[in-house]
Amino acid sequence: xxxxxxxSGRPRERVLTMxxxxxxFGAVKALTDVDFWVNEGEVVALVGDNGAGKSTLVKVLxxxxxxxxxxxxxxxxxxxxxxxxxxxxxxxxxIFQDLALCDNLDVVANLWLGRELRDGATLDEVDxxxxxxxxxxxxxxxxxxxxxxVASLSxxxxxxxxxxxxxxxxxxxxxxxEPTAALGVAQTxxxxxxIERLRERxxxxxxxxxxxxxVMAVADRVVVLRLGRNxxxxxxxxxxxxxxxxxxxxxxxxxxxxxxxxxxxxxxxEPRDADEPPDHTAGGTVIRMPRxxxxxxxxPRGEGNR
Amino acid sequence: xxxRGDERLAEATPDERLLSGSGIRHALEGVVTRIRGGDLGAxxxxxxxxxxxxxxxxxxxxxxxxxxxxxxTMQCAAIGTIALGVVLVLLVGEIDxxxxxxxGLAAAVLAVTFVQLQWNLILSLIAAIAIGCLxxxxxxxxxxxxxxxxxxxxxxxxxxxxxLQLWVLGETGSIAIPFDSWLVEFAQQMxxxxxxxxxVAVLAVAAYAWSLVRRARRRAAANxxxxxxxxxxxxxxxxxxxxxxxxxxxxxxxxxxxxxLFFLALVVSMNFVLTRTRWGRAVYAVGGSVEAARRAxxxxxxxxxxxxxxxxxxxxVGGILAAARLASANQSSGTGDVNLNAIAAAVIGGTSLFGxxxxxxxxxxxxxxxxxxxxxxxxxxxxxxxxxxxTGVVLVLAVIVDSISRRTRAATGRA
Numbered sequence: 230x231x232x233x234x235x236x237s238g239r240p241r242e243r244v245l246t247m248x249x250x251x252x253x254f255g256a257v258k259a260l261t262d263v264d265f266w267v268n269e270g271e272v273v274a275l276v277g278d279n280g281a282g283k284s285t286l287v288k289v290l291x292x293x294x295x296x297x298x299x300x301x302x303x304x305x306x307x308x309x310x311x312x313x314x315x316x317x318x319x320x321x322x323x324i325f326q327d328l329a330l331c332d333n334l335d336v337v338a339n340l341w342l343g344r345e346l347r348d349g350a351t352l353d354e355v356d357x358x359x360x361x362x363x364x365x366x367x368x369x370x371x372x373x374x375x376x377x378x379v380a381s382l383s384x385x386x387x388x389x390x391x392x393x394x395x396x397x398x399x400x401x402x403x404x405x406x407e408p409t410a411a412l413g414v415a416q417t418x419x420x421x422x423x424i425e426r427l428r429e430r431x432x433x434x435x436x437x438x439x440x441x442x443x444v445m446a447v448a449d450r451v452v453v454l455r456l457g458r459n460x461x462x463x464x465x466x467x468x469x470x471x472x473x474x475x476x477x478x479x480x481x482x483x484x485x486x487x488x489x490x491x492x493x494x495x496x497x498x499e500p501r502d503a504d505e506p507p508d509h510t511a512g513g514t515v516i517r518m519p520r521x522x523x524x525x526x527x528x529p530r531g532e533g534n535r
Numbered sequence: 536x537x538x539r540g541d542e543r544l545a546e547a548t549p550d551e552r553l554l555s556g557s558g559i560r561h562a563l564e565g566v567v568t569r570i571r572g573g574d575l576g577a578x579x580x581x582x583x584x585x586x587x588x589x590x591x592x593x594x595x596x597x598x599x600x601x602x603x604x605x606x607x608t609m610q611c612a613a614i615g616t617i618a619l620g621v622v623l624v625l626l627v628g629e630i631d632x633x634x635x636x637x638x639g640l641a642a643a644v645l646a647v648t649f650v651q652l653q654w655n656l657i658l659s660l661i662a663a664i665a666i667g668c669l670x671x672x673x674x675x676x677x678x679x680x681x682x683x684x685x686x687x688x689x690x691x692x693x694x695x696x697x698x699l700q701l702w703v704l705g706e707t708g709s710i711a712i713p714f715d716s717w718l719v720e721f722a723q724q725m726x727x728x729x730x731x732x733x734x735v736a737v738l739a740v741a742a743y744a745w746s747l748v749r750r751a752r753r754r755a756a757a758n759x760x761x762x763x764x765x766x767x768x769x770x771x772x773x774x775x776x777x778x779x780x781x782x783x784x785x786x787x788x789x790x791x792x793x794x795x796l797f798f799l800a801l802v803v804s805m806n807f808v809l810t811r812t813r814w815g816r817a818v819y820a821v822g823g824s825v826e827a828a829r830r831a832x833x834x835x836x837x838x839x840x841x842x843x844x845x846x847x848x849x850x851x852v853g854g855i856l857a858a859a860r861l862a863s864a865n866q867s868s869g870t871g872d873v874n875l876n877a878i879a880a881a882v883i884g885g886t887s888l889f890g891x892x893x894x895x896x897x898x899x900x901x902x903x904x905x906x907x908x909x910x911x912x913x914x915x916x917x918x919x920x921x922x923x924x925x926t927g928v929v930l931v932l933a934v935i936v937d938s939i940s941r942r943t944r945a946a947t948g949r950a
Binding site for chain 2: 313317327329331333334338339342343344345347350351354355356358359362380
């Protein structure tokens, strides 16, 4: 693999790269030849209509459904994600829409569930509570008390707890499935702030959302899926909601345009060149998959080097 | 109960504010908001005991005599131990209807091996307890492997193990356990000497206070809200007064039974395991949300397996205590009201039937309610027909309280 990053032996910025991912459920092709990548400290929004394959792609990453075809690279190494445990071991944490919190347990207990700190044979509540506060302060999260049952928290606070929980294992990539669905205005703002904190901490964030306003507010890059195929990758800076919606609904069909060159280089193992001139279609800039590690230079205090 | 110590932060305030504060006033405020929010804890059952005791004392002045209360404690131990197992199963949101049959089976195994086969008593005890444990593992296997509802599995167990109990007892039907064996003495004759009972009470409170002080110090060192020494002092002082008074009163007659103390020790250790270990945390998590527990990496199947095994094991221990107290095992051991009394005790004590809520202490307070009713009605010369009906009514009341408080919790966002 050609290196554009002189500082280290492996690309430092790119965390995760998926190439040509395909997944079938019986006769249904849920994903066909999907490319996807995430860098450290980057928020990538994954958008698409219902049935576009967003959830399937995320489940492939989370290890719920292993892909039928295609390759996944993590830190430049080819990896297989065959189970949720594999995903967690790599440092991919998924926060599904249902949050999966235990309502009867308090915030601390939920945060550390399954990996409680121990002091001998007993739980080290003091240490866990202290670290919980540290983490919540780092996220500027507003939780009234960490000793109340999660059931008594608001939707945004519950989302905060779920996100904070995913950070306990210091993951490289955090996947958020519709984090702002069913939240009010203030709570949505709270969660979006939280996503910015995640970016500052150097996590790669994958955000699935139907809400274009949220996507435009917080994402760096938008990946559009349509009918299980890539339908454009846009920089948020130079795209409008209208363009995105056009791509989502299929008013603009990039998949047809994009498949043709890809077929030709599918045989070659080299990734496509980042300097390839972008298509200018319908006002948005479609980005080609850049070479690993070429994109962002600032690397805010990441948890890298696992 | 100690786990609640941290929850003194009042909850009903606007969510933007970080709550803090300490002291007795805050502790009381926390209790009040919690109760208003429908998190009743032990309150209904404590009130219930007060009402029941007052009524029976008015009807028959013997009821609150030292003699009757000593007998009451001894009656509590066996079924209370079984109820402790039921609490565990309820905490994960399941049920075990066969605890009575399993306790009877354990009693039968004990009597047959010890009396008829002349085994060493220790060996017989191990055999009886092991049978209980095996039954629980079988339930756990059926539950986790085939996904049968625990209701059905244990209903089958209720019948099946009653049959096994009859088969083990064989032709005789009733086997007397010799009075000179230490097991029977343990259950009938052994009481703490007066000085020892006070020493135990003081030591227990000292251990409680020490654990609170230790925690408060660590929390203070870590800059977390901690209990003030005054609050710890008040808590420990109240507990000490209560225990000393109870001990003194029981000592007016025969004193504190060793079997009752054994039961108390079981309850306290179970509370410790449930609140201070990863296993206990996992039990509550599974009861709260199986899916969340699974995704958090908890091996849910193992939790179910261990909980069913512990429930049946405790049922076996309870059966042994009951047999020892009666000095016999027979075809009616563990039948009749044992089953439902044990389950009722757990529910009356405040363990939710819906899983994830309750403490080990609910077995203790629940069984005190049940046995108080039974003892009081016996003193009034009312026969078992009335007893059954009254217990049934109390059980329904307890479940109503559970349901209403659950609804209140949902309404106030504490569900």
